[in-house]
Amino acid sequence: MGKDNVKLLSMWASPFCMRVKIALAEKDIVYEEILEEDLMNGKSELLLKSNPVHKQVPVLLHDDKPIVDSTNIITYIDEVWPEKPLFSACEYEKSRARFWADYIDRKVYPAGRAIWSSKETAEVEAAKKEFLDIMFYLDGTLGDKDFFNGDTFGFVDILLIGLTSWFPAYEKFGGFKLEDHYPKLAAWITRSWARESVSESLTSPEKITNFVAMMRKMYGIE
Ligand SMILES: N[C@@H](CCC(=O)N[C@@H](CS)C(=O)NCC(=O)O)C(=O)O
Incomplete structure (x- = not known):
């Protein structure tokens, strides 16, 4: 085969x-x-x-x-398909990438969901705080680099950017702007979305936000 x-x-x-x-x-x-x-x-x-x-x-x-x-x-x-590897060849960097991949998997989507699916203001505020606390650590590990790996778009970038077409819905229903808190992370999103592999794979944030609004109605949140 x-x-x-x-x-x-x-x-x-x-x-x-x-x-x-x-x-x-x-x-x-x-x-x-x-x-x-x-x-x-x-x-x-x-x-x-x-x-x-x-x-x-x-x-x-x-x-x-x-x-x-x-x-x-x-x-x-x-x-x-080992050509164009997604991980650094350095074992230490690879282990760091696996750590952040696991962190993103456990934290980001559930925190975002809690923002748009909460009804009470206090719950929304708590979910927003949790989401921004997670972003704090991701912004810190990104630092001044172009991508999480350094110069090349890799494993951690893919795992996180794949979730970002939902971010504008979190911002809308949480009443915040990521760039006001973490401009470097927001710039990383823009930089990553400029890649064809990303822009052609992600559903538009507008379509996701409309979908989220429809689910909020369906669940009786608004
Ligand atoms: N940990 C899984 C999560 C996949 C997941 O949550 N898929 C959702 C769609 S976003 C799904 O299939 N939901 C249907 C269900 O759970 O019944 C992964 O990373 O692939």
């Missing part, structure tokens, strides 16, 4: 799918995207069969073998 039979089970609003699309684009891998129509009301047989434990997108099908969980998928992609 060749290395080029690649499919991605995906959903347009999923930041975890967007991350994988960026990694595939960075590696110039040709793939077919298979979109799930409605994760809330009916998942495809292919998804249920491919990810029976979590039943979530993204799933990468490589020669019909499923690989699940976005960070695991991106690591797999980097190992199977």
